[in-house]
Amino acid sequence: MSKDRNGLPGIRMASAPADRFKIGVNRGPAVTITRVTSVHPLGACTLIPFSRMSVIQETHLIQREDARGSLVAIEGLVDVAFDIKRIYYIHGTGPDVRRGCHAHFHLRQMAVCVQGSCRFVMDNGFERAEHVLDNKATGLVIEPMVWHEMYDFSPDCVLLVLADAPYDKGDYIHDYGHFLELAESKSSDSNRLVA
Numbered sequence: 001m002s003k004d005r006n007g008l009p010g011i012r013m014a015s016a017p018a019d020r021f022k023i024g025v026n027r028g029p030a031v032t033i034t035r036v037t038s039v040h041p042l043g044a045c046t047l048i049p050f051s052r053m054s055v056i057q058e059t060h061l062i063q064r065e066d067a068r069g070s071l072v073a074i075e076g077l078v079d080v081a082f083d084i085k086r087i088y089y090i091h092g093t094g095p096d097v098r099r100g101c102h103a104h105f106h107l108r109q110m111a112v113c114v115q116g117s118c119r120f121v122m123d124n125g126f127e128r129a130e131h132v133l134d135n136k137a138t139g140l141v142i143e144p145m146v147w148h149e150m151y152d153f154s155p156d157c158v159l160l161v162l163a164d165a166p167y168d169k170g171d172y173i174h175d176y177g178h179f180l181e182l183a184e185s186k187s188s189d190s191n192r193l194v195a
């Protein structure tokens with residue numbers, strides 16, 4: 001049985017501080033992710049099987065405005081539900097370019113379009129959704145085992161990405177067929193557990 005980085009078999013834990021992290025699908029009505037306090041997989045905590053997680057998770061960041069302009073701060077474990085270990089940004093990407101096209105085994109990330117816009121395809125093997133990122137105060141959470149592709153970059157797009165781990169080539173899944181097989185097997189494991 002596969003285990004995630006928390007040692008939980010095939011199960012994703014929603015660990016975001018309450019109220020600040022929202023799940024929504026394509027800008028539809030948002031709901032707050034349940035805060036998880038227990039660390040035991042079969043204890044008194046909310047377990048969300050992969051196949052039942054919404055593939056689009058938006059985080060609404062606080063934008064501090066005054067006469068001088070606007071400021072958005074992103075603090076690890078405060079504004080994003082993980083400790084930030086790496087930051088990278090993508091810019092100068094042509095309109096016909098497609099980036100990403102992979103999933104990660106373990107990495108958690110949050111993408112913020114700090115300038116311009118781009119589109120995402122987010123796919124957890126069960127749900128596939130397209131999403132526009134065009135707001136400097138909106139983060140898109142990219143959970144482990146979510147296939148993501150970025151495209152339709154505006155000429156001025158600057159896509160900032162925060163990650164919870166250093167760069168690790170071995171954490172990438174580049175083959176979509178392999179990704180689907182892994183997603184299916186993780187779902188079978190978690191469905192067996194919650195049944």
Ligand code: TYD
Pocket residue numbers: 086088090099100101167
């Ligand atoms: P790549 O993974 O192809 O980018 P994308 O996800 O947008 O398709 O990364 C491009 C190059 O940058 C590749 O040689 C790997 C390297 N890279 C790093 O060195 N560190 C990083 O944190 C990232 C994300 C990529």
